[in-house]
Amino acid sequence: MTETVIQALTDLAIQRVAHFTPSKNLFHIVQDGQVRSSKELADLAPEYFDPTDVERFDQHPDMTCVSFTYPNGFYLAKAKVKPQFSRFPDWVCLMLNPSILTRPGALFCPCNAARAGGRHAKPGAAALRSCFADPSLQGYRRGSSHHTQAATDQQAEALVPGPIPLADVLSIVVPSEEAAGEEYARLDVGGLAPDRLNWVVSPVMFHRDRLSAAIRNGHKIEETVWSPQWGAQ
Numbered sequence: 001m002t003e004t005v006i007q008a009l010t011d012l013a014i015q016r017v018a019h020f021t022p023s024k025n026l027f028h029i030v031q032d033g034q035v036r037s038s039k040e041l042a043d044l045a046p047e048y049f050d051p052t053d054v055e056r057f058d059q060h061p062d063m064t065c066v067s068f069t070y071p072n073g074f075y076l077a078k079a080k081v082k083p084q085f086s087r088f089p090d091w092v093c094l095m096l097n098p099s100i101l102t103r104p105g106a107l108f109c110p111c112n113a114a115r116a117g118g119r120h121a122k123p124g125a126a127a128l129r130s131c132f133a134d135p136s137l138q139g140y141r142r143g144s145s146h147h148t149q150a151a152t153d154q155q156a157e158a159l160v161p162g163p164i165p166l167a168d169v170l171s172i173v174v175p176s177e178e179a180a181g182e183e184y185a186r187l188d189v190g191g192l193a194p195d196r197l198n199w200v201v202s203p204v205m206f207h208r209d210r211l212s213a214a215i216r217n218g219h220k221i222e223e224t225v226w227s228p229q230w231g232a233q
Contacts (some may be wrong), residue, residue, distance in 0.1 A: 020072065021093075031192055064160045112156075181228070184228055
């Protein structure tokens with residue numbers, strides 16, 4: 001019998017997927033109650049639309065890109081130097097419910113989906129498993145210490161159709177306690193009840209080389225739960 005995506009996710013023990021977004025978008029995401037694709041933002045909220053990949057070489061601007069368990073530090077490093085983000089250097093990482101990968105139309109790519117014009121992005125459990133193959137499509141190997149829930153190629157990703165409801169945001173990861181306080185306060189002033197959200201501080205997730213090394217070598221990636229009461233201590 002053909003394996004389903006749900007079965008593959010369970011076997012791979014994937015408990016979350018990650019999505020980077022400029023912190024300036026967080027207010028709109030919480031207010032709107034949805035994580036939207038670049039196409040939807042361009043159509044519905046152009047004031048928040050600053051695509052990291054203007055051309056969207058993956059050919060799927062109507063989908064949201066996510067990575068497995070940990071964010072794509074290579075993506076962030078590239079995006080932060082783009083001219084359109086020079087005035088907005090701060091980013092957050094949304095940890096999302098992996099159930100979104102079971103949506104009809106979801107695609108899985110064992111490398112950066114922009115490679116080869118998106119032709120490596122495919123549906124189904126076999127495509128999902130290809131993201132964890134050894135070697136990867138691009139020849140990367142999984143060492144014995146490689147994080148089991150991280151893709152072999154750290155730029156492997158899934159493309160998710162449709163908006164993602166705020167209820168599927170498991171946590172909001174920020175690089176520092178200071179950043180957590182700033183993001184929390186911004187939402188609080190706007191009456192968006194940030195206390196209903198889970199906040200996590202993890203500096204390593206925002207540092208490409210440290211994150212990459214930790215994934216490859218199986219090192220613990222610190223994630224500290226944050227609350228305004230904790231931050232005030």
